[in-house]
Amino acid sequence: MHALHRKMAEICRVVVHAGVHEISQQRYFHRELKAPSLALQGMAFVGVLASYFLARKLFYVVGCEYLICIAGVFLGIVISYKACNLRYLNIGGLVTTIFSCVGFRLLLSASGIGEYWLFPLGVLMTVSISAIASDPLTYLVLILVVWLLLGLGGFEQALLASGDWSAMYVVAAVLIGLLFSGYFFRLRYSNHVATARLEDMAYRDYLTGIPNRRCFLDALHAAANDGKPSPGYLLMADVDDFKKINDELGHDAGDVVLRELGRIIAASAAGCPHGRIGGEEFAMLIDADLACVAFMADQLLDAVRHSTVVRRGVTISVGIARVQGKAVAESLRQADEALYGAKLSGKDCVVFFSNAPGRIDASLDT
DSSP: OHHHHHHHHHHHOOOOSHHHHHHHHHHHHHHHHHHHHHHHHHHHHHHHHHHHHHTGGGHHHHTTHHHHHHHHHHHHHHHHHHOOSHHHHHHHHHHHHHHHHHHHHHHHHHHSOHHHHHHHHHHHHHHHHTTTOSSHHHHHHHHHHHHHHHTTTTHHHHHHHHOTHHHHHHHHHHHHHHHHHHHHHHHHHHHHHHHHHHHHHHHBOTTTSSBOHHHHHHHHHHHHTSSOSOOOEEEEEEETTHHHHHHHHOHHHHHHHHHHHHHHHHHHHTTSOEEEEETTEEEEEEOSOHHHHHHHHHHHHHHHHTOOSSSSOOOEEEEEEEOOTTOHHHHHHHHHHHHHHHHHTTSSSEEEEOSSTTOEEEEOOO
């Protein structure tokens, strides 16, 4: 059932508090950044290999240390490829950055003309990393690593060889990279917020604030295809004499009743898939035995009876049917037939659908 709860949360995408929003944002950033991050790390790996083959005569100077750097870059790519969240994706990028910078530093030191290539290489990496850094702070950490490792033991010589203008060149590159990183971060964040709002509008009922019909049916289909012999019981509830409430007290009062029932349904569901499936009809999917389901239905009826949101008594009728494997439409039909039986039995009661064709059981004790 825990897998079903996770599926329901994925379908609903409902942001309840800042912690959930932060997790949702990190998952979205992870999905958005993984492909470009792997592509850029792959380019770094190709660059490190190409530098090795183009400067093979320097291998006797750099020794096996350069091969270790190549292996380290590959390790960073593997970490990023296997990363299941944003943190490990950033770690993979950091590992790739460290080993590629150390490898290039080895080649620059061995070539004897490293001071001429230090700034162009550093600027190239500074600007490139801005596209994959998850946020400006991460970007600053990465470029700090780049310049510390590339300039290790050769930064002063590079400044002397290139002139003071090179320092301005580096500062300009860092500022441009930081600008790009901030812009990309804001763009990803705006896209995440817009996507979350659209999904929330698509899967949340606007009046009651609980999942809507689409969301509930998606969860029901997910449960039906979960591979279990039976995902549990389908409970359908309908407000009794709802038209009279609207006629006597007005449609605003009817909306108040629906919102209150939505709140009660959400509280009674205790994490189980639930939703408003149309008009004054609500549904729950409960993975438990019949006795437990009957008890939950009884508690639901009692909570509605004691509700005082309008100037008259409010009751509901409940129909329950066992979910028929993958036959979602049949399960809905049976629960709806049981609900109709509850209406015929005097309302404010619970009826369970019988396996006998066209028949329903007597009302459960409530």
